[in-house]
Amino acid sequence: MNDNYVFKDVEGKWQARWEKEGIYEVSDFSDRPKYYCLEMFPYPSGKLHMGHVRNYSIGDVVARFKTMQGFHVLHPMGWDAFGLPAENAAIKHGGIHPAEWTIDNIDNMRAQLKQMGISYDWNREVATCHPGYYHWTQWLFLQLLHRGLAYKKKAAVNWCPECATVLANEQVKDGGCERCKTPVEKRELAQWFFKITAYAERLLKDMELLEGWPEKVKIMQENWIGRSEGAEIDFKVDGMDDTITVYTTRPDTVFGVTYMVLAPEHPLVEKLIAGKSEEAEIRKFIRKVRNLTDIDRTSAETEKIGLSTGAFCINPLTGEKVPVLIANYVLLEYGTGCVMGVPAHDQRDFEFARKYNFPVRVVIQPAGVKLEPSTMEAAYEGEGVMVNSGKFDGLPNKEGMKAITRELEKLGKGRFRVNYRLRDWLISRQRYWGAPIPVIYCDKCGAVPVPESELPVLLPMDVEFKPTGRSPLADCPDFVNTVCPACGGPGKRETDTMDTFMCSSWYYYRYTSPRETGGPWDKAKVDYWLPVDQYIGGVEHAILHLLYSRFFTKVLYDLNLISNQEPFTNLLTQGMVLKDGVKMSKSRGNVVSPEDIVARYGADTARLFILFAAPPERDLEWSNQGVEGCFRFLRRVWRLAAPLADFLKGVPLAPAANLVGANREMRRITHYTIKKVTEDISNRFNFNTAVSAIMEMVNALYQYKEIPETDRSPAVLRESLDSLLLLLAPFAPHITEEIWEATGHEGSIHKQPWPAYDPEAIQEDEITIVVQINGKVRERLLVPADLTPEKMRERVLQEPRVIRLIQDKKIIKIIPVPGKLVNIVVK
RNA sequence: GCGGGCGUGGCGGAACGGCAGACGCGCUGGACUUAGGAUCCAGUGGGGUAACUCCCGUGGAGGUUCAAGUCCUCUCGCCCGCACCA
Incomplete structure (x- = not known):
């Protein structure tokens, strides 16, 4: 074994051998x-x-x-x-x-x-861009299509002008493109969607099954799905046959409705304003709102602007006429695209009503306080008893929610409804480098799925990539023009490709x-x-x-x-890898390249540092000096083994028995470390503490190596070094493999069984316990490890120092904690 | 605004409610050396002392407990996610 740790040689040698021998190949099945x-x-x-x-x-x-x-x-x-x-x-x-x-x-x-x-x-x-892979991406698309889970619809969708394509809601962050941060615009386009909303309830409920997921991720998904319970209520439009259906989580406040607001894009708006004096002004407003980016439209700072449509609708329970407006803050995508205005019990409605002078009508009274519409400074959103609500007066509002919805159901003017924030997943992309959506359009037959036997629909290679805002495939006649699989007539292929999240x-x-x-x-x-x-x-x-x-x-x-x-x-x-407290990024110029680190210290050092510097779920602060420390540690392991390698080859693997002194202690440390590393990895993925335990063991081995050779047990040495290598092998696979071989082992270390610890070996005869007086450490004692609580009590009270410290005090209580400490409470 | 996370030495980080600061980095001293930025050994939270396990210390303030970094209440700061969601 070389005296020096030449990581380049070691790592190159083993990478080549592992590949040649295929040691990481895995069979399809096993017992x-x-x-x-x-x-x-x-x-x-x-x-x-x-x-x-x-x-x-x-x-x-x-x-x-x-x-x-x-x-x-x-x-x-x-x-x-x-x-x-x-x-x-x-x-x-x-x-x-x-x-x-x-x-x-x-x-x-x-x-x-x-x-x-x-x-x-x-x-x-696998590579998702390989035809052998996207063949099946397309096939899966067809399965969803056949199930009715893939559909095409025209909708106002998120458009990133920089990427020149549409985006799913999940890919819009803070109103901007998740990739390039460009503000997202709305465009009216016919696009393919997956009906993920049909699975909203299951996606939510089955999170119960995910016990092994971080709570944080589950909560984020829960919020994203955004389930709410409420009611749909039908407000008939006055003088027309149409109905405005509103979704609300507060059906108990329906008697407090003093106005109704539709999203500017709501399909009914056209009809409501047709021929009215407000028509021109409203059209202008709608155009303006539509052109806003999501950021501008939904920012909290954006002023809430409402315009009257001149139309009225009828409150199904009171029969009252309620003015219908449109306003910029109402989103077509959520609920039914309209909001009933209840100023007394919704803060946003309250502010809006004060601005536009809509009446505030209290229909929920909290206990103890009398709400006065004229003097209220904020909406009351809490619980209370229903008032001004006809036959529902006196009912606690929570019951009122159900009672009112049931009443509406009876009248055929409302129903219970569960609503989700989650929208369907938009999977079309107007880009080239993706899996083509396997659909053919035919004038006679409409959208026809490509037969499974004709998959994959191959991406043509000879295409120009001009960022035109439509798929480059659309400019590729050989691709577009085809035959309708249904009627044999001329057909045109879908030119959009699929969101890469589908591939993954x-x-x-x-x-x-x-x-x-x-x-x-x-x-x-x-x-x-x-x-x-x-x-x-x-x-x-x-x-x-x-x-x-x-x-x-x-x-x-x-x-x-x-x-x-x-x-x-x-x-x-x-967690992320940080440098100087912030995420590594080219723009910040704080990127540390793995290539450089591997070239300078080797892969084992790079791996070890990254596993040692922080627990995995936490952010990790990069430290070049820390890397240096890990490199030093691996060299230390090398130098520990190198002089012993030839000697150890001749030491048979035999359990050491009847050990005393340093030999027994070394074996104890070895087995304790096996236990600690095993538990740190399997129970909690705390690789950092596992590595630190291995480091401690190496320190102990250095001490052990110093004792006279005649006093050292070869069996203990061999067991300790073997164990050390086995424990370190998952972290630093190359150096451990090299030493494993050099110390006379047959076969890869990575094919060895994980070491087991001997509980007996870990037992200590004597341990140090702490003596506390009123919770403060006052003395340390070396005592037999199996001392009973009673004996601990006795032992501690005989201690001269303890006697001195408590001599003029009264003992209230003595609390012995076996294996740890004794606390004496005195007054 | 709502939801979640995190605050411990000079730094990264350890601590089933039971000795705060394991391990590593950095720093200080020593050894070995022609030399070392190699290696080995020792020390290293703050303060006090001639010395002594003397005092103080886990963002801050209270509380529970024989015992609190850890549990509870309030509070400050930072980070992340969602956000006019009806």
Whole structure:
């Protein structure tokens, strides 16, 4: 064994050998219990960043640990390979095709991952841009279409002018494009949607099954789904046959309605204003509101502006005529696109009513206070008793909600309704580099699905990428013009491609049978491996990818294509990698490149640092000096083993018995460390404390090495060093493998069973306990470890120092805590 | 506004309600060296003292408890998510 730790040689040697021997390849089935360990696959942007390194290092520890524990572990990797950057690169640099750009990036990043020594079964690699993959993305689209879960509709949709495409609601953040932050505009377009709203209730309810998910992520999804209970109430338009149906969570306040507001885009508005004097003014207002970006329209600072339509509607319970307005703050997408104005019991309505002089009518009285409409300074939104509400007077308002809705039901003018904030998922994209939506339009037959036998609908390669605002595919006649599968007449292909989140909603199923050609996967294999036991990735996908994947899983379950109801049993959301307290980014110029770190210190050091510097779910502050420290530690391990390697080769593996002194202590530390590391990894993923325990063990081994050779037990030394390597192997796979071999072992360390600890060995004969007086530490005593509480009490009171400190005090109470301390309470 | 998270040495971070600060970084001193920014050893929260397990310390204020970084109440600060949601 070389005296020096030359990480380049070590890492290169083992990466080559592992690949040659295929030690990370995993069979489809096994008698051992399965464990599916998955990290979110990356977009192939070109190079790994530290966030990737962190994500994949965490996953690799889990995968290696579980493997050593005897599980049959699936640990695959692939590429979320469709998407805008490839197309933008093609536009920007010219000449290079998105496919070429993407494949180059994949090759580069794959090489980087191999350099990191991550234990993937590369035979299962998938790339969503490969026809063999998107064939099945398209096939799945068709299954949704056949189920009525995919549909096309014209709607005002989010449009990002920079990306020149539409976006799903989930991809709009603070009114801007999630990718480029450009303010999102509204455009009226015919687009494909997935009916995720049909699964809102299940997506919400089944979160009960997700015990292994962070509470935070579940709450975010819950908020996003946004379930509310209330009622729909029909207000007939005065003098017309039309009805305005309003959704409210406060049907108990229906007697307090003094006006009604529609969204400017509400379909009824045209009809209401037709021929009225306000018509021109209202049209102008509607145009103005429509042109606003979401930011301007929904900002809290935006003034609430209402305009009268001149129309009235009839309150179904009072028969009163209520003026109908339109206002900028009412959103067509939520509820029924209109709001009933109850100024007395809704703060926003209150402010609006004060501005436009609508009456405030109190219909809920809180106990003890009398609300006076003329003097009220804010709406009363709390509970109370109903007043001014006809036969409902005197009813607690909570009961009133139900009573009124039931009454409306009886009259045929209302009904209970559960409403969700969640909207259907817009999956059309006006871009080239995505999976084509497999639909053909025919003048005679309408929208016709491409027959499954004709899949995949291949992306044409010879296309110009001008950012025109419509799909480049539309300018590719060879692609567009085709034959209608239904009638054989001329047909035109859909030219939009699918949201890449669709591709990433099912990739974890494909890994189980990545080259399957008869279907998206082999059901027996999917049923064997799924659900994913541990999923690891950034919290930025809390809603997007994770919600879509859950939706897909439920649809696939209903289609009987899989047997699991949820995709990911346990979820770990790792924190960001920071430098100088902020996220690493090119614009800030604080990026540390994994390439540089690996070149300078090696993959084992990079991995170790990132696992040691912080617990995985927390943000991690990058520290070059910290990296240096981890490098130092690995060298320390090397130097510990190098001089012993040849000696250890001759030491048979035999349990050491009847140990005393330093030998016994070294063995105790070894077994204690096995216990600690095992628990830190399996119970809580606290890799940082696991690593620190290993460091402590190395420190102890250095001490142990110093004692005279004749006093040292070779068996203890061997057991300790072997254990050390085994414990460190998931974190630093190369150096441990090298030392493992050099110390005379046959076979890869990564194929060894995880060490077990001997509870006997951990037992200490004597321990130090603390003596507290009134909760303050006053003395430490070395006592037999098995001292009973009674004996502890006696022992402590004999202590001279204790006697002195309590001599003129009265003992109130003595609390012995076995193995820990004794607290004497005195006065 | 609503929801969630976090506040511990110079820094990253440890602490089933039971010795606060493990481990690492940094710093100080020493050893070995021609030299070291290599390596090894020791020390390192603040204050006090001739010395002593003397005092003070987990954002702040209260409380529960024999015992609180940890539990409860209030409060301040930072971060994240959602936000005119009817």
